[in-house]
Amino acid sequence: MNAPFMLETWKIAPALATGNTCVLKPAEWSPLTANKLAQIIDQSGLPKGVFNIVHGFGETAGASLVAHPEVQLISFTGETTTGAEIIKNGADTMKRFSMELGGKSPAVIFEDADLEKALDSVVWGIYSFNGERCTANSRLFVHESIIDQFVAELKERVHNIKIGNPMDPDTEIGPLIHRNHYNNVSRYLDIAKDEGAEIVSGAIPSAFKQGNYIAPTLLLNCTNDMTVAQEEIFGPVMAVIPFKAEEEVLRMANDVKYGLAAYVWTNDMKRGHRFAQAVDSGMVWVNSQNVRDLRIPFGGSKYSGVGREGGHYSFEFYTETQVIHVAIGEHHIPKFGDVKQNAVSSAEK
16 A cells, blocks of 8 residues: 555545544555554554454455444545455445555646646656556546657656655655565566567666665556556556647547546646546646645546545445434324224215
């Protein structure tokens, strides 16, 4: 899980604030901050049993929690196939789900965009967090009239991004979280080569050759139907695709199973609004990178998830709506089967 501490508190806080007890099952590759959070909550004096933490693998600990009949709702952040499996396994006990899953988010750069700001945005959007970001702009669509200039500047940025120790404040890209994930991202780079993409990447310093480092990478000469443009890689890899017209790029932006985020760069605000409303994603940024108010709804469409959290949307999820009707005056109630009423009605006839 990327940003595990933030994502955990984002779920735990509204769950507790609405009067629930809760169980946190952190991702097995990022358990340490979750354990620290449990220690902090314990020291705060929260009553025993209100907040609980269960460490373990998804196939065992996670599956047991999902299947347990006393678990009423599940909020999950993670990969799409895992989310689908959780929904299937929790269906028999009628659980409610909030699913924040994968993405293959487009960034669209029109010819009239502020190119310097757009460049800063898309480079940060894919290479921050080592590319391990669900809302990363992993598909970059650039208008054909500016693509040569834009790609040249992208290449320069990629070669200058600092790769190093994540504890060094100057480091911009660190290692991926696990060797298995490193191998999976590397597999996609092999697929990109087989599909005919041109691979442009930075250089990993010799001191870090043994780690789970993937250099920031551009995939050029891509088409939207390539595997590397359709499947979530979850690493510092961005596919670059040219376009000619708004209708064409809208079709390509929507032609993917995910629908989490989208980014549009243009100085034509009519086009910006028009495109933002037509793209099929839960969140859209116009002339901005991924910055947001945490009170607004977060979530996606299609294979990117189910439901929304954030602000009062979280309170809606973690509570059950109940309607109570109270009569405060006299009102008519039909008297079905009442002998006296039926006798009066017969006499009137």
